[in-house]
Amino acid sequence: MKCSSRLAAVVCVFLLFVLPSQSPGQAGWSKSFEHAVVVTAEQRASQAGREILQQGGNAVDAAVAVQFALAVTLPRAGNIGGGGFMVVRLADGTSRALDFREQAPLQADEDMYMRDGKYVPKLSREGALASGVPGVVDGMVKALQEYGNLSLNQVIQPAIELAREGYRLSYRQAKALNDNKKGLKKYEGSAGYFIRQDGTPWQEGDLFRQTDLARTLQRIADRGRAGFYEGKTAELLVDEMEKQGGIISREDLQSYESVWRNPVQASFNGYELNIMPPPSSGSIAIAQILDMLEPYDLKELGFNSAKYVHLITETMRRAFADRAHFLGDPDFVDIPQAELLDPDYNEERMESFSWETASSSDDIGHGDIPFRESTETTHYSIIDEAGNAVAVTTTLNGSFGSMVAVSGAGFLLNNEMDDFTAEPGEPNMFGLIQGKANAIAPEKRMLSSMSPTIVTQNDSVRMVLGAAGGPRIITATLHNFLNMAVFEMDPAEAISVPRFHHQWMPDKLYYEEFGLSPDTRKLLKQKGHTLSASDGLGRVHTIFVDDDGFKLGAPDPRGDGMAAGF
Known part of the structure; x- marks a missing residue:
């Protein structure tokens, strides 16, 4: 891959003004590995994944180790109290998607x-x-x-030790x-786990122990x-539910079951994308966008030019x-997937x-298809030595989820119910307007934007993608x-x-500050776009496999991520 000097200059200026805490020259930015690589939002989680790979584990073993490690080191998003999606692409070509979204x-009911x-x-x-x-x-x-390949006890040990x-x-x-002290202190468990007992702010370098969480993780390792x-x-x-007015019961916990699904597949520019299917909305949306873009020469338009944007x-x-x-949840509503993905x-x-x-x-x-009734997230990407690839996106929804930690167990609970259509026409916490297909119902999974993706070319994995x-x-x-x-970066x-972003409603074109030139912004406004500057539009953790088979891992400089491998 290559990049133009103009684009390199854009990156440098953008990083200088918007991302001062990290730059391309610093450790952890982007690394190439011959055998295997793990890219996550937190360096100790990346190291835990690498450790499992070096012990003979495969990409799935490493993914499980990373998930439990993130529950310790990234409590605002990594978790055991939330849910997520996993896309697996094995070296033999098998592609599967695991839905472990919350229910x-x-x-629960529509009027709750x-x-x-x-x-x-x-x-x-x-x-x-x-x-x-x-x-x-x-x-x-x-x-x-x-x-x-490995036991649960073995892959969970790095997380237990960290806790x-x-x-x-x-x-x-x-x-x-x-920053989240105000919300956390409302709840006894959260205050005890995440606020310093002397009331002083946490400082960089402070030792953070979670002994109750360690005991919870050990129970999972044992049973x-x-x-x-x-x-x-x-x-x-x-x-905790009974104490705080929640409604999750023992029956809810005992009956929960994650579901294997088939990835949504899309083609563009010689690449094949395998994307998490509904209740992930990202698969359908990305595939539709690529379909709409097919007739246009994007490279000719120019990266982030007014016409391109x-x-x-x-x-x-x-x-x-x-x-x-x-x-919505495909187990509850009839999604017209074939029609939505039809090029015509x-x-x-x-x-x-x-x-x-x-x-x-x-x-x-919305389009004319007959409907048949029937903020905080983290992503990680892994490729192992055999060529197995895993993309996982997991979440509590908002930062620190519901703000409620389970007293005695040490983990936070999600606030994913906000991802349902709580009231048609009313925006959720991300400003999304949603419809009846995503209405609340018992045991239903809420619609998600998480979009773990594995990209192949000529039957070989070339990219592992996803974002928060x-x-x-x-x-x-x-x-x-x-x-x-397209742009061969x-x-x-x-x-x-x-980056820039538009989600239909609200009718605004969001862009990262300093990301669009004054001339480009002027041209877009003349076309009628309402522009809104943002301090960050997602965090991406990526792997790219080059023509020689080397695995390039790149954590997003907007966070604390790290690529670890060998």
Whole structure:
């Protein structure tokens, strides 16, 4: 891969002004490995994955080790109290997707966040009532049983040691704890685990121990799935629910089950993409956008030129409009997937596109398909020595989830119920407007933007992609792919260059500050776009396999990520 001097200059200027804490010359930026690589949002989690690979584990073993390590070292997003998605692509060509997304509790209903006839957004965003039934532990155990080489006890040991012995906080880790003190102190368990007992702020370099979490992880190591969904941990979780007004029951925990699904496949520019299917909305949206872009010479338009930004924005607008109307849990609603991925349909969606004028989101509704009834996230990418690849995105939803930690167990619970359509026409915490297909129902999985993706070329893995950042996950993953597939950027540059985002509603074109030139912004405004500067549009952790088979790992410089391998 190559990159132009102009693009390199854009990266350097952007990093200088927007990302002062890290630069391309620093350790952890982008590294090439001959055999295997793990890229995560936190260096100790990356090291845990590498350790498991060096012990003879494969990519799935390493992924499970990373997930449990992130529950210790990245409590605002890495977790055992939330859920997520895994896409696996084995060296023999097998591709599968594991859905361990949270579910609505059995007592949930469409009106659970209504009070006196009015929607109360806070109820779905903070506190125990905001939590869905966690799926991480069941998902990790199921993935390991299906494809792992090592025992659960072996892959979970790095996480147990990190929790028991503690680790030194980075600047960002300390800041996250301090910034969320107001919300965390409302809940006894969270205050005890995440706020210093003397009331002083956390500092970079402070030792952070989590002994209750270590005991919880040991119960999982000893008993597998039953170590979380039954016994002591389940008892503590249900007790916390009863104390805080939540509705997750023992029956909810015992009945939860993750699900294997088939990835959504898309083709573009000689690459084949395998993307997490619904209830991930990213797969359908990315595939639709690529379909809409097929007739255009993107390279000729120029990276982040006014024409390029305008075109991509208009495809995003249309895909997100369809997302809002058609997508939900495929076990509950009949998604017209074939129609949405039909090239003729997506060509028709672009008939109203004009090079001169921005569309109005009020005028761009969903497509004409008969509907049949029936912020905080983290992503990691892994390729092992045999060529097996895993992409995992996992989340609590908001930073520190519901803010409720399970007393005695040491972990936070998610606030994923906000990802449902709590009230049609009302935005969720990410500003997304959603439809009836994503309405709350018992045991239903809420729609997600998480988009773990594995890209192949000539039957060989070339990219492992995914991102964090709410609905911006979809567009960040798309940008990352296009930057490498179209503009031939190396992975470090592809994830570092400034991004932009549009999600239909609100009708705004978000861009990273200093990411668009003044002339480009002027031209876009003249076309009718409403621009809004943002301090960050997703965090991407990428692997690219070059023509010689070397594995290039690139963590997003917007965070504390690290590529580790051998």
